[in-house]
Structures are given as structure tokens and as C-alpha cells.
Amino acid sequence: MNRIIEYMLPPQRSTTASDVDSLFTFINVSGFILFMGIMITILIFVIKYRRKSEDDVTPVITHNSILEVAWTVIPIILILIVFSWGFRGYLTLTSPPANAYEIHVSAASWLWQFQYEGGGSTMNEVYVPVDRPVKFIMSSEDVIHSLAIPDFRIKMDVLPNRYTTTWFQATETGESILYCTEYCGTGHSEMLATVHVLSAEDFEEWLETGLEVDEDMPLADVGEQTFTSAGCNACHSLDGTDRVGPSLLNLFGSDRELVDGSVVVADEDYIRRSLIDPQAEVTAGYPANMPSYSGRLNERQIDGLIAFIKELQD
Amino acid sequence: MANQSVATEKKSHLQHHFVDEDQQFESSKMGMWIFLVTEVLMFGGLFVAYIIYRAWHPDLFYEAAQELDVALGATNTVVLIASSLTIALAIRAVQLDKIKAAINYMAATILLAGTFMVIKYFEYMDKFGKGIYPGESYTYDGLEHEMAANFFSIYYMMTGLHGIHVVIGMVLIGWMIIKAKKGLVHSGYYTPVENTGLFWHLVDIIWIFLFPLLYLID
Amino acid sequence: MADSSQKTLRIREFPIDENPGHTYLNHEKGILSWLFTVDHKRIGLLYLGSVILFFFVGGMLALLLRTELLTPAQSIVDADTYNQIFTLHGAIMIFLFIIPSIPAALGNFFLPMMIGAKDVAFPRLNLASWWIYIFGALFALYSIITGAVDTGWTFYTPYSTQTGTSVVSMTLAVFILGFSSILTGLNFIVTLHKLRSPGLSWSKMPLFLWSLYATAVIQILATPILAITVLLLAMERILGIGIFDPSLGGDPVLFQHFFWFYSHPAVYIMIVPAFGIISELISTYSRKTIFGYWAIALSSLAIAFIGFLVWGHHMFVSGQSELSSVVFSFLTFFVGVPTGIKIFNWVATMYKGSIDLKTPMLYALAFLFLFTIGGLTGIMIGALSINVHLHDTYYIVAHFHYVMMGGTVIAMLGGLHHWWPKMTGKMYNEFWGRITCGVIFLSFNMTFLPQFIMGSQGMPRRYFNYVDQFQGLHQFSTIGSYLLGVGFVMMAVYLLWSLFKGPKAPSNPWKARSLEWMTSSPPTHHNFEYTPVILHGPYDHHKPMKEFRMGVAEESESPDVIEIDKDPA
CATH class of the missing domain: 2.60.40.420 (Cupredoxins -  blue copper proteins)
Known part of the structure; x- marks a missing residue:
């Protein structure tokens, strides 16, 4: 059982994880017992009370108050346990210590x-x-x-x-x-x-x-690093395939047709403007949903990206 | 017995799956009431949005309500209450087989509803003239509050949806007039008129809530 | 009626015509006689055909999704297309398939028959509701053609106000479909209140009808809120009114409250009718009185009621106040109690029964298995601290598929097989029915069990790409979904075969006791050629069959006529 639960959950790497996992295990185990109880009962009934002949006569049992009360009250107790356990854990999860x-x-x-x-x-x-x-x-x-x-x-x-x-x-x-x-x-x-x-x-x-920039790294390498770390790769490919945004392959120096019909050349300045204020000049055929990187990238990273894009020619 | 003979000489409206006229009438009325419940709930969603935004920005609602014309709103309230009276009289007239009077009452109701819409039209035009449009087109700068457009969005949504209901009501009443002229409704069968009346009362009641909530904020 | 004022009613037995020459199917001919019919049975079939069509479309979309997920990166479609497909899969399955599925198709057909009425209270409104449904479906289709929707079926703002896809036409489609749903619910409530046959007191109503009644109440009370929500959303896109979009001064969490205020009760619109079918199946195929009639009947209403108070459990991590999360979690668990009561009562019904594992009963047992898992995992995600971990993961996806598909769809299939002879007058092949049920049951578990594990491990839902560690489980799930598809093809084949080549069905092949079986298969145009009178409960298997075929006797008839009190207290 433990191994199954361990397989099902990611590793516990925070102080709150073990409490959540204990509740997860508790519900799984008690749920499994309940589930098996119901299924085995059904199985027994299906075998024992299978139809023997077309003229089978069945007893008239309309209800049983003790049973009805039992299977109302017991689940209520169980859910109250689960609720208060989950509630306690939730309080911890939503109350960050003051010294955080x-x-x-x-x-x-x-x-x-x-x-x-x-x-x-x-x-x-x-x-x-x-x-x-x-x-x-x-x-x-x-x-x-x-x-x-x-x-x-x-x-x-x-x-x-x-x-x-x-x-x-x-x-x-x-x-x-x-x-x-x-x-x-x-x-x-x-x-x-x-x-x-x-x-x-x-x-x-x-x-x-770590927050300092490595001054010795070549600009294009800084750009390549930034390309993934800043998430550019989510929308821009390097191999010419279209994603959300245009591919960066052969971008540099090409003519960009914008949504307003005008054409600009993708030079250093254009790439810079596209990073700082992407909505100003959107290439036709692509959605205007790139976030602004103003304040997110430092000068060296922007220079790096420009150098990196320059090299992407085939 | 007298009733019986009236029912037979005028066309019977009993549909095949009902046992008798009573069952049919009760069913129609219950269906109409349930429909009205759904209408109230739909407006209820807007009222909830109104309450939430008013709770968040009480000052905005006070300021913005000053822009609305209380005199016109009050006139409209009186007009709609009067129309509720005329439609009620129309139903009574049909029940008493006074079809001619019923038609006149219903025509009066439509006239009053039309008056309401005309006044509403002038109110809207006055607002549009100032640049008070719903949503992004809002250009009015007479209000300091940065959320001013939101109040008017809610205002236009509520009064707009209500206005659509007024128009639907007018169409329904017009249809009832045609039915009455053809002699399809009478003391033995007045269900459609009664249901139309119920609908019209609802339209009226919603306005009675809208008026103080939007116009009379202090 | 002459005897309406009297206290006694003269009744006699009406034998069933086993070979009816005149049925609702051949009452009128031609396509127009179907498209403009006001017969509730034909409208039920129109709905049945429509929902099956949309189930097929939604199912094909699901297979596309599963195929795309075979590999962690792009497999067959790009990210935008994938997002549109899962949105359409959700929207079609929910608004066009599952909400109308049981009530509008099977409910329309059998509700009037089960109370001995000739039709629903408002037959023309009933037809209108189908046309409105088709009109809404066309709107949805229009939105697909004009750029599709990529918001997810939940239309969360502000994404839905900012995306470039055609959200407006889809929200209008939802608005229109809501109308259709309201009209069906309204019709059912009035019919159940006003058109019951003599003797059919509330305590003798089949449990399927109790569940439809509870469903109709939810439809009436919740759908208008959806209507105004999507209307506001559409206005937000058209006019830019700022109710929900924060960039216009609105509040996106308010949208979620509005949306779930409908959409959580809507979950019960989807599942409660299934409970009703299961009650019918288990009693009929165990040939035994239902255990805890009132417990089952009232628990449906209890679920309908509590269902209105728990919408916030979709929003534990949405930024709503912590107090609301706690209250909603607490209330959520109380949906579990009436649901558990139903399951226990069904199992108890089988005790000392005469259980016949016909295809519908197999589906009922599959339902008990799958729905219990769905319910127990619901307890899991109702717990606050675990919900934080599992929210918006595949655990949720697996949970609602176990409830909606393992619950509602399986129950609907059970009902379809149970009532197939009555609706079509033909018997399907029992052997293939059972085999197919087994295929569907196993492949369903293959598809969705791995998703519980993926979700627990943290795999988020609505992911086009995923991290490599989940590939094995995803592939297992995809293979399961293919087998599931095969199962449905098998079903289509033997059911179609039965339509053309199947043996003729007797009027009551299962020896059931409820009223719809007391007329010919298929039924005549007016359901019954007499006014039925109900003496016994719908599950009184111990009473002789002939006492279930009583009807009002004409004045002139003398032999075999019994006189009873008209309104027994």
C-alpha cells in the first residue's frame, strides 16, 4: 500500500507535504475499504441471488431504519474527519510564517x-x-x-x-x-x-x-541563454516553423510586413523595440500577445538576444 | 349549465392530452409562474452584480446616480403602474365576456408601454449626447470616479434587458388583441390573456425595483 | 367527466395488444411529421438522435486529444488547435450532449408514459425546446467555423475577453441552449404536478421521475444565472462593459462565482437523472421492491438543494476568501451523504432478489463500480489541503469523467438498453450487448485510471506538451480510449442491426411493473387507449401483473369491473 501511495505522489519536499500525503493516504485507504466492501457485497449478492427461474418470488423489504440510520451517520462521521483534517492543513498552507x-x-x-x-x-x-x-x-x-x-x-x-x-x-x-x-x-x-x-x-x-551577469560570456551565448530563460522558446522557434510568433530563423535583416500594412526592416533597433514594446509593431499574421520585456531584461541580455538572432541564418 | 352552453357554442380549446378545461388552465398557469421564476432569477444575476459593485464603490453609485433624471424615471414608474392596472382590467373584461372593453384596455396598455419606451429613448439619447455610452465607448468626463463607466454599464444592462422585456410584452399584448378580435378568447378560455398579464406585471415589478436602485441613491 | 365528482372510480383490466398495427412510429409518415411532431415520444427520439450525434462528435474530438498526447511534444496538431479541440470537446459534451441526454431524450419519451399521460403538459413548447436546441447547436457550429473557441468550456475571464477566437457566438449558443433546457424542465414540472393518472400519488411515482423532478427544479433555478452570466460575458466582448475584466475595472473572480453558481448545480442536472435510471434497473432486474424508496427519492431533492450551496469548491485556489473556501468545503461533503445513501439502498435492493444479469443490469453494476470511484475521489478533492495539490490536474479530469461518463453515460446506456424494446419494438442481441458492456467497462478504466495517478503526481490539465515522466501513463490512457471507441462502434452495429433485423419485442420483456411497460411495444400514438389507474407502487413485484393494467371502465361495461375510492388517503 505504501509503495502504491509513494508511486502516486511526487516526492515530499516541503514541510507541509507530509500532512497532505497522510490525508491522501487516509482517504485512499478508507475509501478503498469502503469500495471493496460495496463491491464484494454486490458480487456475493449477484452470485447468491442470481435468478434461478422465471417464477422466483422475492421478499418485500421496503426499508430498515437501523440500516438507514447507520449508513447516514457513519459517512457523516467520516466526512467530518476528512473535512477537519483538510481544514487544518489548509490553515497551515494559507498562513505563511512572519519571518518568511x-x-x-x-x-x-x-x-x-x-x-x-x-x-x-x-x-x-x-x-x-x-x-x-x-x-x-x-x-x-x-x-x-x-x-x-x-x-x-x-x-x-x-x-x-x-x-x-x-x-x-x-x-x-x-x-x-x-x-x-x-x-x-x-x-x-x-x-x-x-x-x-x-x-x-x-x-x-x-x-x-548568481544575479550578476557573467561579463566574459560572449554576447551571442548570453542571448542563447536568455532565449530559454526568458521563455522566448514558448512562442518562437529557431528552425523556421511557425508557432505563436514568427520563427527567429533568418529574421534578422528581413522585411517585416506589419498588421497596418507598412514594412520595416528587422534591424537591431527593430528587435530592441519588439522586446520593449512588442504591441507597437506586430508582424502581420500573428497575434498581438507578446508581453513587454521592458524592465525584465537588462541591457546586456537585450544585446545578447540581438547578437543571437543575428547568427540565426541558414 | 350556463357555462357549459357558452363553452360549446364558442370553440373549445381543450387539447387532447388534458382531461378537462380546469386541468389545462391550471397547467398553463403553473407553467407561466415557473417561467416567471426563471425571469426573476435571470434579473437576479444582474441585481447581484449591482449589489456587489455598489458595496465595493458606494461613492461611485451616489455620484453617478445624480446623472440620471429622477423626474423622467418617476414618470416612467407611474406610466408602468398605470399599464399594470389597464392589463388587469383587460383580463377582468375578458372574463366577463366584454371583449370590446378588453381590446380597449389592452390597446391602452400598449400605448402606456410605448410612452415608457419613448421616455426611455429620450433618456438614453440624453446620455449618449453627453458621451455616456456603455463600456469602452464611454467618453463623459463629468464624473471624477475612475469606475464611472462601470456604473453605466450596469445601468444599461439592467434597463436594456428590461426594455427588451417591455417590447416583448407589447408584442404579446398586440397578439392578444388580435386573438380577442377573432373571438378566440372569452369567459370560457382566457388563459393566454391571463398569462400575458402575469408577464406584464413582472415587467412592471422589475422596473419598480430598478427605479429606486438606479435613480434614488443617497 | 361525469364521474369526476364521485368518490368511486370504476376500473377493469385492459389486456395489452402484443402485435399493434398502429404505433407512434407509423402514425404519421414523412420527414416533416417527425421534425414538426408534438408527440413527446417522437421528440424524445429526435433528442436521442441529436445527442448521439453530438456524443459522436465530442468523442471523435476526445480521440484526437488522446492521440496528440501520445508524445510529450507536438504529435499531430499544434497548440492552438489542441486548445480549441479540448474546448469544443468540453462544450459539446456538456451543453449539447450530457445536459439534454437523459432528461430530454429518455425523460421526454418515458415521463408521460410512466404517469399514464398522453403527452407532456405543453407539447408545442416541447417541440420548440428541441428546435431551440438545434438552433443553439447551429450557433455553436457557426462559432467553430468562424475561428473556434480556445477558452476551455469554462470561459474564464479575462482570458475569454481577450482571446482572438469567436467567444461571442459560442456564449450565445450556450445562452440559447439554456433556454431549451429551461423549457424542458418547466414542462416536466408541470406535467408531473398536473397530469398524473388517477391513483398515481407522489409515493407511487417511479424513482426515475423523482430524479427528473429534482433535475427539472435545478434546471429552472440555475440555468437563468448561466444565461445572464454568458450574456454579460458577450456584452463584455461586444461593448467592453467592465464587470469581469480587470483591465476594464471588473473582477475575474466574480465571473467564476457566477459561472459556478450555475455550473455546479448543472453537474447535478447531469448526474441525478442517471440515479433515477439506476433505481429502475436494479429493482427490475433484481425483480424486487426497491429498498428505501423515500430515502432514494428525497436524497435526489437533497442533492439538488445542497448542490446550490457548494459552487465555491471549484475555487479553493482562485483567490476567494479563505473563509468561503472553508464553508464551501464543509458543505461540499454533505453532498456525499445523500449520494452514499443511494448507493447503499441500491445494494440493499439486490439482497434476496432474483438477479438477472441482462445487459442493462450489467450497466447498472458498472455504474455502481465507476460512480463509487467517482464519488470517493470527490471526497478526496473536497478536502481543502489535498484540493490545493490536486486542483486543475488530471486527477480532476479523471474524477469528473468517472462521474459524468462512468456515471451518467453508463446509466444512459443502461437505460437505452432497458427501454430499447419499448422505444423501437425490437430486441437487440443480448450476447453482443453483454460483451460490449464489458469492453466499455474495461477500456473506460484503462483510459481514466492512469489519469488519477498522473494527476496525483502533478500533471496539470489542459496541457498540450508535458514532461517526459508522464508519457507511459498517457500512452496507456490513449490506448484505452481507442478501445473505448471500438466499444461504442460495436454497440452502434448491434443496435442498428436490431432495428432492421432484430426479433420483435414483447410488450414487457423484463417483467417490469412500471406503467410504460403496460402498453404495446412500440406504444400507440396516445400511449394508452384508456385512462390508466394505478393501484400499486412501481416496484411491487409481489403483486400480480394484471393489477398493473387497470384503467377507467366505461359506464356500459359490467363484467370484471371493480369500484375503488378515487382518492385513497
Whole structure:
């Protein structure tokens, strides 16, 4: 039984996970017993009382008050247990400790951005310390998203124009996957992020250095890195196939026909404008739903992307 | 026995699957009442939206309501109440086989309903003239509140849906006049007139709620 | 009527014509006599044909989805198409198939017959409801042609106000379909109140009718809210009124409240009629009085009532207040109690019965198996802390398929086989019926059991691409769905075969006791050639069959006439 339950659930990597899993196990086990009880009874009845002849006479049993009361009261007791257990766990899940490390999460179609207390931000990657409560303060820039980390058993919708919060305390270092679980359009299933749980020291060190940009890295490499970390790959391919947005292959230097009919050349400046204010010049035939990267990417990353796109010629 | 003879000399409306006229009449009336329940619930959704937004922005509702013309709204209320009276009199007249009077009462009801719509038209036009349109087309700058357009969206939704019901009511009453002229309704069979009357009362009652909720906020 | 004022009623037995030359099927001829019929039986068949058509369409879309999910990345369609397909699958299955399925098809056919009436109270309104349904379906079709919809069947704002697809025509389709649903519910309530035959007190009403009554009440009370919600949504897109869209000053969570205020009760519109069918099947094929008649009847009404108070359990992580989540969770569990009561009563009915595993009974047993799983997993996701983990994952997908398909569709198939001889006058092949039931039962579990596991492991729903670890389970599920498709093809084949080549059905092949079996198969145009009088309950298998065929005797008849009190207290 334990092995089945373990197989069914993702690893427990937060302080709240084990309570949720215990309730999951409790309902599964008691539900299974109840289910088997009903099924075996049916099986026995079907075999024992199968029709012997067309003239079978059956007794008239209209009701039985004791039975009726029993199978009303016992389920009520069971559901009250389940309710209060789930309620208790929910209180924990919705009450972040006061000393929690706060990270501001901003969701947009289709990327996650995480801003840390000391300034600096990451995209589609979030670094958190182990054994310390972390609180996400979240809002969306467009439609409703939902932040879910199965390993931590947490999930909370991310709404436009208001803040929602969730929290967790990771119990081991490692990587966990973060999903968007509220349907948000074309790139919904690509709207993933990685949670990196670091030890306290590593986290401090990462805060010092990880947010800095490697000055020695070639620009095009910075661009390639940004291409995935900023979630560009959700909508733009590198091999010429159409996704939500145009492919980046052979983009640089080409003539872009815009929705208003005018034509512009895709030079450095155009790519820059498309990142900062994407809705201003939308290529004809594609939806105007790219989020603005103004403030999300630093100068070096933008330069990097331009250098990277320049190289994409076949 | 007298009733019996009236029923036989005028065409019987008993459909084959009913046992008698009473059962048919009771069924129709019950069906109409259930339909009215669904109508009330549909408007109920709008009222809930109204209550929620008013609870969130009480100041907005106070300010925006000043833009509405209480005198016109009150006139319309009187007009609709009068029309409820005339339709009730029309039903009474049909029950007493005074078909001519019934037709006149129903015509009066349509006239009153038309008056209501004309007044409503002038109200709408006055608002449109100021740039108070529903939703995104809203351009009026006489209200400070940033949510001003939302109040008028709710206003237009509620009065608009009500206005559609007034028009439907007018069509139904017109149809009843035709039925009455053809002699299809009489003391032995007045179900359609009665149901139309019920519908018209509902239209009236909804307005009686709309008027204070939208016009008289303080 | 002359005897209406008297306290006594003269009744006699009316034998059944086993070989009727004149039936509702040949009463009138020609396509127009079908399209403009006011006969509830023909309208029932029109609905049956329509919902089967849409079930086929929705099912094909489901197979496309499952095929796409064979691989973690793109397999056959692109992301946008995938999103449109799952939206259409949901919208078609819910609004065009499952809501009208049992009530409008089987209910229309059998409700008047079961109370001994010649028709529903408003036959023309009944026809209108079918036409409105078709009109709504055309609107939905129009929306598919003009760019489809990619919002999910839930139309959550602000995505639905911002997406470039044709949401307006789809919401109008839903608005129109809601009208059709209201008219059916209204018709049923009035019919049950006003048109019952002499002697058919509320306590003698078949449980299928109690369930249809509860369903009709929900339809009347909930559907108008859906109407105004989709109307507001359409206005939001057309005029930009800001009720729901935050960029216009609205509140997206308000939309969810409005939407689920209808759509949660709608879940009971879908499942409660299924409960009714199961009650009929289990009693008939166990040939035994139903256990706990009132418990089953009233639990339907209890579910209908509680069903209005639990909509917020779809929104535990939506940003609604924590207090509301707690209250909604608490109330949600109380839907489980009347549902459990029904299951226990059904099992108890089989005790000391004479159980015949005919195809409909096999479906009833499959229902008990699948629906119990659906119900127990409902307890799981009603628990707040677990819901946070399972919300919007495949666990939810599996749960509602176990309830809606394992529950409603399986019960409907049971009802279809149970009443097939009555509706068509033909018997289907029992052997193929049982085999197919087995195929459907096994492949259904193959399709949806793995989804519980995927969901527990965190696989989100509405995902076009997924992480590699889920591929094995997805492929297993896809193979199951193909087999499920095969099962339905098998059913189509033997049912069609029975229509043309099947043996003639007797009037009462299952020795059932409810009124619809007390007339010829197929029934005559007016259902009964006499006014039936009901002496016994619909499950009184211990009473002699002839006492179930009583009708009002003419004045002139003298032999075999019994006099009874007209209104026994």
C-alpha cells in the first residue's frame, strides 16, 4: 500500500507535504475499504441471488431504519474527519510564517518572473533557501495564471490587478518543477519554471553572485541563454516553423510586413523595440500577445538576444 | 349549465392530452409562474452584480446616480403602474365576456408601454449626447470616479434587458388583441390573456425595483 | 367527466395488444411529421438522435486529444488547435450532449408514459425546446467555423475577453441552449404536478421521475444565472462593459462565482437523472421492491438543494476568501451523504432478489463500480489541503469523467438498453450487448485510471506538451480510449442491426411493473387507449401483473369491473 501511495505522489519536499500525503493516504485507504466492501457485497449478492427461474418470488423489504440510520451517520462521521483534517492543513498552507523570505512573482503569458528582496530578478528559474519559509507574493500582468509546485503540494491562482500569496518551506536541496495550472492560452503548457532549492550558504552566495551577469560570456551565448530563460522558446522557434510568433530563423535583416500594412526592416533597433514594446509593431499574421520585456531584461541580455538572432541564418 | 352552453357554442380549446378545461388552465398557469421564476432569477444575476459593485464603490453609485433624471424615471414608474392596472382590467373584461372593453384596455396598455419606451429613448439619447455610452465607448468626463463607466454599464444592462422585456410584452399584448378580435378568447378560455398579464406585471415589478436602485441613491 | 365528482372510480383490466398495427412510429409518415411532431415520444427520439450525434462528435474530438498526447511534444496538431479541440470537446459534451441526454431524450419519451399521460403538459413548447436546441447547436457550429473557441468550456475571464477566437457566438449558443433546457424542465414540472393518472400519488411515482423532478427544479433555478452570466460575458466582448475584466475595472473572480453558481448545480442536472435510471434497473432486474424508496427519492431533492450551496469548491485556489473556501468545503461533503445513501439502498435492493444479469443490469453494476470511484475521489478533492495539490490536474479530469461518463453515460446506456424494446419494438442481441458492456467497462478504466495517478503526481490539465515522466501513463490512457471507441462502434452495429433485423419485442420483456411497460411495444400514438389507474407502487413485484393494467371502465361495461375510492388517503 505504501509503495502504491509513494508511486502516486511526487516526492515530499516541503514541510507541509507530509500532512497532505497522510490525508491522501487516509482517504485512499478508507475509501478503498469502503469500495471493496460495496463491491464484494454486490458480487456475493449477484452470485447468491442470481435468478434461478422465471417464477422466483422475492421478499418485500421496503426499508430498515437501523440500516438507514447507520449508513447516514457513519459517512457523516467520516466526512467530518476528512473535512477537519483538510481544514487544518489548509490553515497551515494559507498562513505563511512572519519571518518568511519574500519573493515577488509576476506572471505573464507565458513566463514567470521572480524578484528578490535585495533587488535583482530571474526568469523561469527561482532560487530559494532550504529549511526556511519562503513566501511568494504574486500578481499577473494579463490573464489568470496559477502557480503550482507539486513537490511542495502548493498551488495558488495568480490574478491580474491584485495580489495572492502562497508559501512553503523546502526540506531538501535540489530541483523541482513549477507549473502554470490555470489555462492561459497557446503557451500554457510551456509556462514552466524550475525551483532550485539551495542550502543556506549556497543561497547567500547565489544572491551575491548568481544575479550578476557573467561579463566574459560572449554576447551571442548570453542571448542563447536568455532565449530559454526568458521563455522566448514558448512562442518562437529557431528552425523556421511557425508557432505563436514568427520563427527567429533568418529574421534578422528581413522585411517585416506589419498588421497596418507598412514594412520595416528587422534591424537591431527593430528587435530592441519588439522586446520593449512588442504591441507597437506586430508582424502581420500573428497575434498581438507578446508581453513587454521592458524592465525584465537588462541591457546586456537585450544585446545578447540581438547578437543571437543575428547568427540565426541558414 | 350556463357555462357549459357558452363553452360549446364558442370553440373549445381543450387539447387532447388534458382531461378537462380546469386541468389545462391550471397547467398553463403553473407553467407561466415557473417561467416567471426563471425571469426573476435571470434579473437576479444582474441585481447581484449591482449589489456587489455598489458595496465595493458606494461613492461611485451616489455620484453617478445624480446623472440620471429622477423626474423622467418617476414618470416612467407611474406610466408602468398605470399599464399594470389597464392589463388587469383587460383580463377582468375578458372574463366577463366584454371583449370590446378588453381590446380597449389592452390597446391602452400598449400605448402606456410605448410612452415608457419613448421616455426611455429620450433618456438614453440624453446620455449618449453627453458621451455616456456603455463600456469602452464611454467618453463623459463629468464624473471624477475612475469606475464611472462601470456604473453605466450596469445601468444599461439592467434597463436594456428590461426594455427588451417591455417590447416583448407589447408584442404579446398586440397578439392578444388580435386573438380577442377573432373571438378566440372569452369567459370560457382566457388563459393566454391571463398569462400575458402575469408577464406584464413582472415587467412592471422589475422596473419598480430598478427605479429606486438606479435613480434614488443617497 | 361525469364521474369526476364521485368518490368511486370504476376500473377493469385492459389486456395489452402484443402485435399493434398502429404505433407512434407509423402514425404519421414523412420527414416533416417527425421534425414538426408534438408527440413527446417522437421528440424524445429526435433528442436521442441529436445527442448521439453530438456524443459522436465530442468523442471523435476526445480521440484526437488522446492521440496528440501520445508524445510529450507536438504529435499531430499544434497548440492552438489542441486548445480549441479540448474546448469544443468540453462544450459539446456538456451543453449539447450530457445536459439534454437523459432528461430530454429518455425523460421526454418515458415521463408521460410512466404517469399514464398522453403527452407532456405543453407539447408545442416541447417541440420548440428541441428546435431551440438545434438552433443553439447551429450557433455553436457557426462559432467553430468562424475561428473556434480556445477558452476551455469554462470561459474564464479575462482570458475569454481577450482571446482572438469567436467567444461571442459560442456564449450565445450556450445562452440559447439554456433556454431549451429551461423549457424542458418547466414542462416536466408541470406535467408531473398536473397530469398524473388517477391513483398515481407522489409515493407511487417511479424513482426515475423523482430524479427528473429534482433535475427539472435545478434546471429552472440555475440555468437563468448561466444565461445572464454568458450574456454579460458577450456584452463584455461586444461593448467592453467592465464587470469581469480587470483591465476594464471588473473582477475575474466574480465571473467564476457566477459561472459556478450555475455550473455546479448543472453537474447535478447531469448526474441525478442517471440515479433515477439506476433505481429502475436494479429493482427490475433484481425483480424486487426497491429498498428505501423515500430515502432514494428525497436524497435526489437533497442533492439538488445542497448542490446550490457548494459552487465555491471549484475555487479553493482562485483567490476567494479563505473563509468561503472553508464553508464551501464543509458543505461540499454533505453532498456525499445523500449520494452514499443511494448507493447503499441500491445494494440493499439486490439482497434476496432474483438477479438477472441482462445487459442493462450489467450497466447498472458498472455504474455502481465507476460512480463509487467517482464519488470517493470527490471526497478526496473536497478536502481543502489535498484540493490545493490536486486542483486543475488530471486527477480532476479523471474524477469528473468517472462521474459524468462512468456515471451518467453508463446509466444512459443502461437505460437505452432497458427501454430499447419499448422505444423501437425490437430486441437487440443480448450476447453482443453483454460483451460490449464489458469492453466499455474495461477500456473506460484503462483510459481514466492512469489519469488519477498522473494527476496525483502533478500533471496539470489542459496541457498540450508535458514532461517526459508522464508519457507511459498517457500512452496507456490513449490506448484505452481507442478501445473505448471500438466499444461504442460495436454497440452502434448491434443496435442498428436490431432495428432492421432484430426479433420483435414483447410488450414487457423484463417483467417490469412500471406503467410504460403496460402498453404495446412500440406504444400507440396516445400511449394508452384508456385512462390508466394505478393501484400499486412501481416496484411491487409481489403483486400480480394484471393489477398493473387497470384503467377507467366505461359506464356500459359490467363484467370484471371493480369500484375503488378515487382518492385513497
